Amino acid sequence: xPEEVAPREVFGKTLVDxxxxxxxIVVLDADLASSTMTVYFKQxxxxxxFEIGIAEANMMGIAAGLAANGKIPFASTFAVFATSxxxxxxxxxxxxxxxxxxxxxxxxxxxxxxxGASHQALEDLALICSLPGxxxxxxxxxxxxxxxxRAVAAHPTPCYVRLIRGKVPQVMDNGxxxxxxxxxxxxxxxxxxxMAIGTMMAPALEAADALAKENINCRxxxxxxxxxxxxxxxxxxxAETGAIVTAEEHQEHGGLGSIVARxxxxxxxxxxxxxxxxxxFGMSGKPAELLAKxxxxxxxxxxxxxxxxxxKR
Amino acid sequence: xxxxAIVNDSNNQANKTSALNANAGxxxxxxxxxxxxxxxxxDIVTMIAKAGSGHPGGSLSAxxxxxxxxxxxxxxxxxxxxxxxxxxxxxSKGHAVPVLYAALAEQGxxxxxxxxxxxxxxxxxxxxxxxxxTPGIEMSSGSLGQGLSFSVGTALAGRLxxxxxxxxxxxxxxxxxxxxxxxxxxxxxMFKLDNLTAIVDKNGIQLSGFTKDIMNSDxxxxxxxxxxxxxxxxxxxxxxxVLDALKKAQTVKGxxxxxxxxxVKGKGVxxxxxxxxxxxxxxxxxxxxxxxxxxx
Numbered sequence: 001x002p003e004e005v006a007p008r009e010v011f012g013k014t015l016v017d018x019x020x021x022x023x024x025i026v027v028l029d030a031d032l033a034s035s036t037m038t039v040y041f042k043q044x045x046x047x048x049x050f051e052i053g054i055a056e057a058n059m060m061g062i063a064a065g066l067a068a069n070g071k072i073p074f075a076s077t078f079a080v081f082a083t084s085x086x087x088x089x090x091x092x093x094x095x096x097x098x099x100x101x102x103x104x105x106x107x108x109x110x111x112x113x114x115x116g117a118s119h120q121a122l123e124d125l126a127l128i129c130s131l132p133g134x135x136x137x138x139x140x141x142x143x144x145x146x147x148x149x150r151a152v153a154a155h156p157t158p159c160y161v162r163l164i165r166g167k168v169p170q171v172m173d174n175g176x177x178x179x180x181x182x183x184x185x186x187x188x189x190x191x192x193x194x195m196a197i198g199t200m201m202a203p204a205l206e207a208a209d210a211l212a213k214e215n216i217n218c219r220x221x222x223x224x225x226x227x228x229x230x231x232x233x234x235x236x237x238x239a240e241t242g243a244i245v246t247a248e249e250h251q252e253h254g255g256l257g258s259i260v261a262r263x264x265x266x267x268x269x270x271x272x273x274x275x276x277x278x279x280x281f282g283m284s285g286k287p288a289e290l291l292a293k294x295x296x297x298x299x300x301x302x303x304x305x306x307x308x309x310x311x312k313r
Numbered sequence: 314x315x316x317x318a319i320v321n322d323s324n325n326q327a328n329k330t331s332a333l334n335a336n337a338g339x340x341x342x343x344x345x346x347x348x349x350x351x352x353x354x355x356d357i358v359t360m361i362a363k364a365g366s367g368h369p370g371g372s373l374s375a376x377x378x379x380x381x382x383x384x385x386x387x388x389x390x391x392x393x394x395x396x397x398x399x400x401x402x403x404x405s406k407g408h409a410v411p412v413l414y415a416a417l418a419e420q421g422x423x424x425x426x427x428x429x430x431x432x433x434x435x436x437x438x439x440x441x442x443x444x445x446x447t448p449g450i451e452m453s454s455g456s457l458g459q460g461l462s463f464s465v466g467t468a469l470a471g472r473l474x475x476x477x478x479x480x481x482x483x484x485x486x487x488x489x490x491x492x493x494x495x496x497x498x499x500x501x502x503m504f505k506l507d508n509l510t511a512i513v514d515k516n517g518i519q520l521s522g523f524t525k526d527i528m529n530s531d532x533x534x535x536x537x538x539x540x541x542x543x544x545x546x547x548x549x550x551x552x553x554x555v556l557d558a559l560k561k562a563q564t565v566k567g568x569x570x571x572x573x574x575x576x577v578k579g580k581g582v583x584x585x586x587x588x589x590x591x592x593x594x595x596x597x598x599x600x601x602x603x604x605x606x607x608x609x
Contacts, residue, residue, distance in 0.1 A: 026473070052467065058462045067442075068451065069401075073466075073475070088456055091494070093463055096453040097444035117524035241463020 004167035005142035008106040012037025014149040015074060016044045018132075027154065028052055028075040030059050035165075036076040036106045047113045054082045055276060060089035060101070067099040072153055075101060079108035079121030079162060086128055093157050095131040097139035102152050103128075107165040109249035110277070110294055111199055111287040120282035126254025128160045129227050135159040135180060136227040140201035140247075141171045144224060147178035155180055163251075164199055164289055172222070181225045183233035189217035192305050192312075193244050195255050196224050200275070200296065201246035209302035212233055218305060229259050231267070238268040243308040245273045247301050252276035271311035273304035314345025315579075342440060343552045345441060349419070350376045350552075354581045355608045356428055362601040364432035369438065369483060370591045372412040373574040374516040374549070382481060382556040383416045391421040392446040397579040401467050403451050405460020406485035406514065408593070409439040413450070414438055422449045424478025460484060465501050466587045468509040468569075479563065482511045487519035489530040495540070501569045509569040514549060516578035520592050537571045549574025562580035582607055 019025045019041055026048045033039040033051070042049040052059040054076055076082070082105035083090070092102045108121045119241050129136050135157050136182065139145040145163065152159040186201070187208050196204035201222055208218040209221040221233055239246060244264065246257040257274040264270055278293050291297055331455070354377050361367035383389070385398040396516045404413050410430065413514035418425045423437075430436035437446045441455025442534055452463045471478055488494055502569075513533060514573040517524050521579060543565045555574065561572035579585030582604040596604055 027458035046474070055487070055500070057459075057493045058465070058500055059458050059498065061462020062466035062469065062500065063466070064452065065463040066470045067466075068463070069467055069474075071470050089459055090332040092453055092456040093459045097366060202411070 004169050005144040005164075006167045007142050007163045007249055008035075008087070008138055008165070008277070009153045010142040010145045011104060011106070012040040014146045015041045017152050018150065019048065020044045022072065022153070024070060024072050026050065026071045026073050027084060028058050028059050028063050028073055028122040030054055030077040030081065032077050035078070036104070037075050056086040057089045060086045060103075061093045061216045063101045064093040064099045066099065067094075067101045068207060073101055074104055076106065078119065079105035079124045083121065083124040083127045083160075090128070091131055093189070095133055098133055098261045099265055102159045103160070103308060104149070104161045104163065106163045107275065108162045109164055109199060110290040110296070111249060112165050113290065114284050117281040119192045121280060122251045122277050123254065124162065125226060125248075125250050125256070126258070129254065129259065133156075133157055134227060136162075137180070137223070137225050138197040139224055140196075140222050140260045141168050142178060143170055143174065143199070144222075147176075148224070149281045151178060152178050162198065169202050170271040171205060175303040179228040181228045181230055184222040184224065185219070185233075186222055187220035187221055187292055189219040189245070190241055191217050192309055193221060193241045194247060194301060194305065195221045195223045195234070195237070195244060195256065195260055196247040199249050200301075203296070204247050205297035206298035206299055207305065210298065210302055212306055216305065216309065223256055223260070226259060229263060232264050232265055234260055234263045235267045238270045241303075242312045243271050243277060245301060245304045245308055247296070249271060249296060250276055262290055270290045271308050273308040275301050275304050333391055344577055346380055346552050349384060350380050351581070351608050353380060353412065353415045353419065354603055356418070356425075358582060358596055358601060358604045358608070360411055360428040360431045361595045362598070363429050364595060366432060366593075366595050367411055368408040368593045369582075369585055369596065369600050370518065370578040370588070370593075371406060371409040371514065371516060373580045373582065373585065374578050375406075375409055375514045376403055376549045376580065377511050377550050377552055377555050378483060378514060378574055379412050379416050381552060381559060383420055385556055386559050387481070388478065391417075391449070398476070398478055399452050399503070399608045401464075401480045403460050403464045403467065404442050404590055405459075405464070405482055405484045406457065406488055409440045409483075409485070409514070410439075413442065414447070417447070417449045422425030429588065430589070443590060449451045452484065457485070457515070458493040459528075460495055461501070462498035464508060464509055465496070465504065466499050468506040471505065471508050478508075480509045481591075482509070484511055484513045486513055486515040486517065486524050486530055486533065487534060489513065490528045498537060498540040498542065505541075505567050507566050510559065511569065511571040511575050513571060514576050516576045518578040518587065518589055518592060522589055533573050537573075543568050543570040544573060545570060546573045547575070549562070549576035550579060
């Protein structure tokens with residue numbers, strides 16, 4: 001079993017590296033620095049760290065003001081507070097002015113666990129993807145997170161990066177090169193394609209490996225950039241494998257599945273199945289128990305692949 | 314106390330870039346500034362009448378404040394709206410953008426005739442302030458309560474860069490009903506942002522009635538003081554008081570300053586003054602004619 005790391009830990013350390021290289025990097029947090037791991041930056045560069053307290057709307061506005069004046073602000077808090085809590089501030093103060101703010105959320109999805117529904121962001125991607133000009137990325141592991149944080153720092157648009165609370169296994173090769181807007185081919189296959197993001201990447205690979213033993217060969221894509229989406233990879237997968245399953249720790253409405261469905265509906269319609277949360281709020285429980293209860297396991301992905309293949313033309 | 318050298322620099326730039334604004338920046342006495350205020354008021358009612366919609370009341374109440382800033386206080390270059398050493402003016406009450414468009418046009422940021430395009434399709438003069446459309450607009454606003462947070466971030470950036478430029482934010486009193494205004498006020502006090510001056514255009518009226526009846530935000534002075542601000546209360550239509558307050562704010566150390574400017578909504582046009590109806594309604598042709606006569 002490969003060593004598991006928490007992407008937010010990688011995020012915190014990468015921020016410190018970036019801070020050393022670029023004096024314009026500044027960081028804001030809303031009383032959660034020791035959870036989002038911006039605390040490392042706070043310790044290394046106290047004069048460039050701004051504790052805003054429990055005031056996320058204010059944090060987004062302050063980040064916009066810093067960005068408007070040449071800084072590269074990383075504003076960080078839990079995914080529920082980083083989006084729905086201050087959506088209008090992100091919309092008007094950041095997106096409408098195209099300010100170069102980097103919102104990095106942690107503790108997204110059901111796998112927050114015991115804190116329950118109020119703390120489980122399952123709609124953040126739908127919200128943030130609806131804003132013109134935003135770049136939206138969901139890294140799959142620590143290896144990808146380090147590269148994503150560096151990429152967004154250098155990318156001159158508002159960006160949203162979605163991280164989780166827990167640890168995940170390394171799924172990306174050591175030689176992997178992340179590129180904004182480019183899906184990563186994880187497995188080649190012709191019978192169906194599994195497209196996954198974030199925490200669902202490891203179960204997607206597990207499902208593909210299990211299916212291979214039954215002679216069902218799946219292509220697997222890591223769709224880490226949700227916006228701008230890699231239309232080429234999606235259309236190619238639809239044309240070459242004829243069936244798609246998406247997997248995400250997010251509401252079915254408005255996340256990866258919706259974006260992929262919209263893309264193929266326009267360019268190359270094929271049957272799809274959606275492994276996602278089906279219009280329900282979360283609840284307290286252990287992360288693994290929750291993922292099982294809400295149908296977000298490798299087994300659920302494998303079942304969805306078999307279902308979608310039945311509907312292939 | 315004002316940095317005349319730099320203010321003059323801004324005026325020269327204005328004159329160089331646009332002969333169309335022979336008036337820009339040559340005023341010095343308060344009588345001259347009063348004439349500018351009248352011209353700005355004529356611009357406001359005319360552009361809103363031509364647009365057929367807009368917010369005359371809260372634009373007219375802020376005229377002296379905006380004129381004092383753009384003609385006497387701000388270091389700015391109309392020919393170079395993103396000049397890095399400019400003082401930053403942030404219009405938080407984005408619906409009052411006609412007063413800012415008028416000031417920017419009169420200063421030479423863009424031709425005065427463009428004011429006729431306000432709110433028209435594809436115009437760079439949007440119904441509410443838009444950073445990406447209009448030169449000289451620091452942030453997009455219109456959803457109330459967001460400008461002071463942006464101003465705090467701007468002031469923090471200035472402090473990090475040890476810059477000499479200052480930040481001025483114009484708020485409405487209705488806007489002080491938004492919780493975010495107080496989140497921002499709390500943080501500005503905490504960060505001791507003495508490079509930040511907020512001005513509240515306290516005209517006492519919001520869309521559906523008098524602020525004291527809708528949701529009383531008073532006493533604003535005590536509220537800001539309790540958040541660590543230096544507070545100056547003035548008559549927001551008295552140019553001497555406005556200029557003195559802005560000047561005093563520059564000398565305060567260790568805390569931000571807010572100028573609570575008592576104003577009259579619709580100021581300068583008799584039938585708009587203290588009239589809730591003209592918060593967000595354009596004058597018709599007849600009303601425009603009457604208004605322009607009063608502002609002649």
